[in-house]
Structure formats: C-alpha cells, structure tokens
Amino acid sequence: SQQGEEDPQALSIQEGENATMNCSYKTSINNLQWYRQNSGRGLVHLILIRSNEREKHSGRLRVTLDTSKKSSSLLITASRAADTASYFCATKNTGGFKTIFGAGTRLFVKA
Amino acid sequence: DADVTQTPRNRITKTGKRIMLECSQTKGHDRMYWYRQDPGLGLQLIYYSFDVKDINKGEISDGYSVSRQAQAKFSLSLESAIPNQTALYFCATSGAGNTGELFFGEGSRLTVL
Numbered sequence: 001s002q003q004g005e006e007d008p009q010a011l012s013i014q015e016g017e018n019a020t021m022n023c024s025y026k027t028s029i030n031n032l033q034w035y036r037q038n039s040g041r042g043l044v045h046l047i048l049i050r051s052n053e054r055e056k057h058s059g060r061l062r063v064t065l066d067t068s069k070k071s072s073s074l075l076i077t078a079s080r081a082a083d084t085a086s087y088f089c090a091t092k093n094t095g096g097f098k099t100i101f102g103a104g105t106r107l108f109v110k111a
Numbered sequence: 112d113a114d115v116t117q118t119p120r121n122r123i124t125k126t127g128k129r130i131m132l133e134c135s136q137t138k139g140h141d142r143m144y145w146y147r148q149d150p151g152l153g154l155q156l157i158y159y160s161f162d163v164k165d166i167n168k169g170e171i172s173d174g175y176s177v178s179r180q181a182q183a184k185f186s187l188s189l190e191s192a193i194p195n196q197t198a199l200y201f202c203a204t205s206g207a208g209n210t211g212e213l214f215f216g217e218g219s220r221l222t223v224l
Contacts, residue, residue, distance in 0.1 A: 031210060042215035088153055092211035099211040101153040
C-alpha cells in the first residue's frame, strides 16, 4: 500500500511559472524525500527533509513539512521545460527500514 | 559508468517462462532493493536486502524470488512469468545511514505476453 499521496496527479504550467506539488502521508515519519523521474528512467533523489525540520531549500526547490497535518509540499520556482517529469514523495517511517513511495505528480512545463 | 546497473534494460517473454533481472552497484552500499512500477503509479517494494545474508519480503513478493550473490549484486527472478507482471522494475541501493535515501538504476522494462 502507498504511504504518500500526491496532489495533483498532473500539472501543466508555462515556463517561468512556479509549480507546487503536495504530498500527504499516514504514519509517523523519520524523514520525507522527493524524487524526480524522467519518462521511463530511474528515479533521482532531489531533497530530504527530516521530521524535525519545517522547510528546506535546494536551488529552485523549496520543500515544506507539516507533521501535524502529515503533509509536505514541493515548490519548483521559475520552472523550465527541462523540469517536465514525474515527482514522487517518499517517506521513511519512524523505526522502519523501508522507503515508501506515493503515486507521483506528473508535471508538464510548456516552453 | 552508472553507479547502479540493471540488465537487461528491456525484455519480452512469454507466460510461464523463468526470467532473471540482474543488478550490480559500485556505490559500496550494503542495502539493495527491488521495486516494481506500473504505468501511472508509484513504486511498490518487492524485496530488500540489508546485507548478503539478509533477505526480506516487501509489499508484493508473491511470484518473485531474489538472490544476493555478493554485496554488489542483487538479482530478481520471476519463476513463472505471468502477464500481470508486465511492469518497469527498478533496483536501488542505500547506504548504512538511516536516511533511506535511495539510488536507482535505469530500470528493466519487462513485457510478459
């Protein structure tokens, strides 16, 4: 069963706009991670936020975590056509050994 | 060269055939995983191994088996392939730290006719 659920399932924006994707999860977590997958390729780790952190930045990426609402968001600023991909949140549960993935958000950035 | 290498990248086979997907890594990680991805869905964990002598079932292990031949090698077998095992299969590794950050191979696309 999936731990995280992303919203929206698909998102289409113009180049230069910001893209926001949301993730909700069900159990207590050690950390939450975001991954990117280009069509048919392997997933690439983007950013990790620990359960005691509320916000983290990496380049054009901003991740927030609200453990009281069991939710996270990924913001990509000034999007580019090359950002077109699927984005997955994944959680590592407290005391667990596995990383569990949501179904992903498909982002399409129009040039 | 890729840190996590999967072979074959694409395979078409028939129902009932035995299939092996292989994974090798140069990251020096102890932990290795096999995931399955169906179109439009996230990844489901099939098996994972934290060292050569440790093999654990994931969420969807029925119909699959694995072998950890060495620290760097982890293979997935479908003993008797069936059409609903058509999917994209990913091998991943992670280090000994507790973050769970995964490093993925490029995937093996399997089609069972």
